[in-house]
Amino acid sequence: MISEEEVRHVANLARLGLTDEEVEKMSGQLGDILDNIDQIGELNLEDVPPTANALNLTNVLRPDEPHAELSPETVLSTAPDAADDLFAVPRID
Amino acid sequence: MAEDSRSELLSLSAYELAKKIEAREVSATEAARTANARVEEVEGDVNSFVTTTPQLALERAERVDARMKNGGIKLWESVPIAVKDVLSTKGVRTTCGSNILYNFEPLYDASALLNYGEDMIVVGKANCDEFAMGSSTENSAYGPSRNPWDLDRVPGGSSGGSASAVAAGEGWWALGTDTGGSVRQPAALCGIVGLKPTYGRVSRYGLIAFASSLDQIGPMTRDVRDSALLLQAIAGHDPRDSTSANVAVPDYLAELEGGVSGLRVGVVKELMGEGVQPGTRETVESVVRGLEGAGAEVGEVSLPHSRYGLPAYYIIAPAEVSSNLARFDGVRYGLRVPAAGVHEMYRKTREEGFGDEAKRRIMLGTYALSSGYYDAYYAQAQKVRTKIIEDFRDAFSRYDVLVSPTSPTVAFEIGSKINDPLAMYLSDICAVPVNLAGIPSISVPGGLSEGLPVGVQLMSDHFTEPTLLRAARATEQVSDFKFTLKP
Numbered sequence: 001m002i003s004e005e006e007v008r009h010v011a012n013l014a015r016l017g018l019t020d021e022e023v024e025k026m027s028g029q030l031g032d033i034l035d036n037i038d039q040i041g042e043l044n045l046e047d048v049p050p051t052a053n054a055l056n057l058t059n060v061l062r063p064d065e066p067h068a069e070l071s072p073e074t075v076l077s078t079a080p081d082a083a084d085d086l087f088a089v090p091r092i093d
Numbered sequence: 094m095a096e097d098s099r100s101e102l103l104s105l106s107a108y109e110l111a112k113k114i115e116a117r118e119v120s121a122t123e124a125a126r127t128a129n130a131r132v133e134e135v136e137g138d139v140n141s142f143v144t145t146t147p148q149l150a151l152e153r154a155e156r157v158d159a160r161m162k163n164g165g166i167k168l169w170e171s172v173p174i175a176v177k178d179v180l181s182t183k184g185v186r187t188t189c190g191s192n193i194l195y196n197f198e199p200l201y202d203a204s205a206l207l208n209y210g211e212d213m214i215v216v217g218k219a220n221c222d223e224f225a226m227g228s229s230t231e232n233s234a235y236g237p238s239r240n241p242w243d244l245d246r247v248p249g250g251s252s253g254g255s256a257s258a259v260a261a262g263e264g265w266w267a268l269g270t271d272t273g274g275s276v277r278q279p280a281a282l283c284g285i286v287g288l289k290p291t292y293g294r295v296s297r298y299g300l301i302a303f304a305s306s307l308d309q310i311g312p313m314t315r316d317v318r319d320s321a322l323l324l325q326a327i328a329g330h331d332p333r334d335s336t337s338a339n340v341a342v343p344d345y346l347a348e349l350e351g352g353v354s355g356l357r358v359g360v361v362k363e364l365m366g367e368g369v370q371p372g373t374r375e376t377v378e379s380v381v382r383g384l385e386g387a388g389a390e391v392g393e394v395s396l397p398h399s400r401y402g403l404p405a406y407y408i409i410a411p412a413e414v415s416s417n418l419a420r421f422d423g424v425r426y427g428l429r430v431p432a433a434g435v436h437e438m439y440r441k442t443r444e445e446g447f448g449d450e451a452k453r454r455i456m457l458g459t460y461a462l463s464s465g466y467y468d469a470y471y472a473q474a475q476k477v478r479t480k481i482i483e484d485f486r487d488a489f490s491r492y493d494v495l496v497s498p499t500s501p502t503v504a505f506e507i508g509s510k511i512n513d514p515l516a517m518y519l520s521d522i523c524a525v526p527v528n529l530a531g532i533p534s535i536s537v538p539g540g541l542s543e544g545l546p547v548g549v550q551l552m553s554d555h556f557t558e559p560t561l562l563r564a565a566r567a568t569e570q571v572s573d574f575k576f577t578l579k580p
Contacts, residue, residue, distance in 0.1 A: 007456070014415060014459040015422070015436065016452060017444030026456060029514055033457060036515060037404040040473050043480070050475030051482060053306055053336065054292050054531025055555065060335040070200055078197060080429035087424050093434030 001031035099127045103578060107172045107265040107319040114171040121161070121171035121214065125154035128173040128216045132263045138244055138580055141258035142217035143178045143235045144186050153212040160212070169326040170210040175258035175267035178218040179225050180206060180310070181299035185215070189301050190223040190233035193446025194427045203299025204334065205268065205310050205327040216264040220254030223448045224418065225275055225303045227251050228520040231511050232450040239507070240283060241579035242545055246504040249279030249520075255313045256283040262578045266323055267313040272304050273406050274499075274524025276311040277536035281499035281548020284538045284574065286565070287313050288320045291555050292531035293338035296331030304413035305336070307528040315576045317537065317566045321345035324558065340556055348559045353387050353567040356560075359394030359492030364523045369501045372542025377498050380539040380549050383571025384564075394492055396484040401477045402526035407518060408461050408474035409529070414451075415458030421446060453514060478529045485530045489554040494564045497523050499536040499548030523550060533558050535565045540573040
């Protein structure tokens with residue numbers, strides 16, 4: 001079980017609204033899933049390096065050259081709200 | 094065109110159709126009309142698509158026909174295709190199966206689609222679990238797709254709409270995406286071929302990201318030759334995707350018929366046991382005996398850390414989800430639920446926009462990455478990933494191709510696992526180690542159990558798709574299965 005208080009804390013970190021019913025359900029379900037995941041703790045992997053990319057790619061670079069991109073009007077065409085060539089949002093609180 | 098010649102066209106593989114069009118026996122436009130008519134006929138039963146695009150398919154097919162007259166086209170370009178709704182299609186609604194993108198029309202096409210050709214004959218955007226998270230398509234905001242073999246059962250997921258479209262003949266082939274089995278498992282459950290290429294083989298640019306270190310676009314086809322041809326169409330390096338591999342693309346059809354004589358085939362011990370339905374196990378064993386009869390050297394191989402694959406996956410994938418899905422915040426695209434302040438707008442938009450599974454994974458990932466838990470979960474899971482890669486490396490020092498079931502069970506009934514996330518996750522237990530290691534893998538129908546298709550999963554080392562496809566071709570030939578349109 002993950003406590004409902006902890007569920008609310010994590011939901012806030014993720015900027016995710018949850019109903020009281022969802023919080024209750026999530027607390028049980030996340031607990032069950034994490035209980036199953038906990039078995040990876042059985043392994044002693046102290047000296048094992050982590051893998052982030054299966055092909056071991058690191059720092060792929062390209063020349064920094066200017067080229068044509070989408071216009072501001074095009075990019076803003078999918079936005080719920082826009083003003084003065086910018087994305088518009090409600091008051092920052 | 095007469096009804097019987099349409100049904101004759103529908104009985105062809107994509108390769109056969111393309112050859113017929115190349116020989117000018119039929120036009121791409123007629124193929125598109127045939128696909129559209131088939132969608133019209135069966136879509137009410139199977140719900141393979143979020144959005145159908147019959148007009149677009151016809152316009153593009155006419156352009157393909159015109160280009161054929163004035164020069165040439167690539168063989169595959171004349172074949173109508175279904176495209177999973179997580180792949181960006183310029184000006185064509187792309188929802189990812191989510192309410193949060195209910196109105197989103199991308200500003201550019203995914204690179205894999207452009208590789209196929211600018212006039213790709215898209216018959217529709219295929220249904221999927223929301224943001225490709227799930228194993229049944231029941232997590233789609235647009236209703237579940239249905240398995241053409243039994244409409245009360247799931248087609249698998251997350252690329253379930255792509256799989257049901259191919260099985261039902263709504264287009265001759267489809268593109269799916271595979272993060273933890275999402276191409277192979279639905280292919281297995283619908284009796285078609287599903288290929289997950291090596292990580293980096295196909296550009297992810299324009300694929301709306303789920304778990305960036307695992308996602309890969311793959312072909313879903315009627316047979317193995319079609320799989321090779323469709324991989325040929327989409328593979329290649331892309332400067333727009335820094336994780337795409339700068340490795341030459343071989344001719345995937347060249348070695349296809351080479352057979353398995355002398356090929357070393359290892360059956361994965363850990364993936365044949367507990368939780369695997371007897372009928373599924375017997376089908377895989379029968380196919381393995383067939384490969385042995387065709388000259389393969391068969392042995393048993395152990396992947397000792399494979400049992401930790403699923404739990405490691407359910408840390409790594411949700412962690413990446415919690416980051417990738419942060420962009421859906423009501424600012425730049427998709428749904429916005431109005432509120433007085435920006436934080437309330439974020440919370441309300443995401444509450445209304447995301448479904449249960451997306452919320453669960455965002456929560457799981459955020460929790461695993463949050464202060465105090467990072468080392469126990471994310472860091473440990475990344476080390477498990479290293480151990481799984483070492484297991485495969487060891488196995489590939491002795492075997493060319495590994496074999497297991499694709500899914501531990503045949504297609505299950507709609508509704509039977511939707512309230513039990515852990516039971517649903519187990520559906521991908523054989524598939525996820527492949528994604529963690531970044532190797533290629535293919536599911537080939539091996540026969541029937543309980544009247545439903547069973548998929549045989551083959552796996553090989555990084556960038557050895559020619560060997561994998563050759564083994565898959567032989568698997569198809571020794572299996573007790575022949576593609577027929579359903580329902």
